[in-house]
Amino acid sequence: MMNLGSFSVSLxxxxxxxxxxxxxxxxxxxxGGNADDxxxxxxxxxxxxxxxxxxxxxxxxxFNPGWDQQSTNLESFTDVRELQKQLIAAGVEMAAEADExxxxxxxxxxxxxxxxxxxxxxxx
Numbered sequence: 001m002m003n004l005g006s007f008s009v010s011l012x013x014x015x016x017x018x019x020x021x022x023x024x025x026x027x028x029x030x031x032g033g034n035a036d037d038x039x040x041x042x043x044x045x046x047x048x049x050x051x052x053x054x055x056x057x058x059x060x061x062x063f064n065p066g067w068d069q070q071s072t073n074l075e076s077f078t079d080v081r082e083l084q085k086q087l088i089a090a091g092v093e094m095a096a097e098a099d100e101x102x103x104x105x106x107x108x109x110x111x112x113x114x115x116x117x118x119x120x121x122x123x124x
Contacts, residue, residue, distance in 0.1 A: 002086060003078050004063035004120060006071065008041075008048035016040060016053040023049065031071070046070070060117040066124045073124060080106050080122040 013019040016035050023042050028049065032041035038053040046069040050062065066077040081100050087110065088094065095117070098106035107121040 002083065003065075004083065005065035005074075005077060005122070006048070006063065006067040006069050008050055008062045008064075010050040010052055010056065010060045010062045010119065012056045012059055013051050013053050016051050019051045019053075023051070056117075058115075058117055060119050062119045062121060065120065065122045080108055080120055083120055084108050 011019065016038055020030070020035065020040055020042070027044045028042035028047075029044070030040055031043045031048075033039045033050070039055065040051045042049050042051065048069065048071075064071075065080050065083065066074055068074055081098050081102070084094065084098055084100070087108075092110055094108060095111050096107070096109040098108050105123050107119060109120070110118050112118060
């Protein structure tokens with residue numbers, strides 16, 4: 001089984017303030033980001049959404065290797081470069097690749113059959 005890490009939905013929003021206020025009514029609280037920089041991370045229990053104004057064309061699924069749903073570092077996890085190797089071996093086409101010679105933070109992107117972007121973004 002492939003372990004992609006924590007999961008969130010990254011939303012491409014038109015008005016970050018209006019979106020923040022809307023999701024607050026659903027019980028989401030700010031846990032990261034900066035509205036002045038046009039991005040926020042919101043959480044309601046284990047449910048995480050990112051609000052991104054003017055950064056992405058489409059909504060996307062986001063996975064963070066090395067983190068659990070509370071953004072706590074995991075002792076053991078599969079590095080994004082290893083996930084990339086596994087995906088390529090499985091015949092998945094990469095839209096953006098991580099430098100296999102690097103260590104630490106890196107990201108990859110794939111696109112599902114319906115054109116939905118999937119970001120695997122490792123922060124550590």
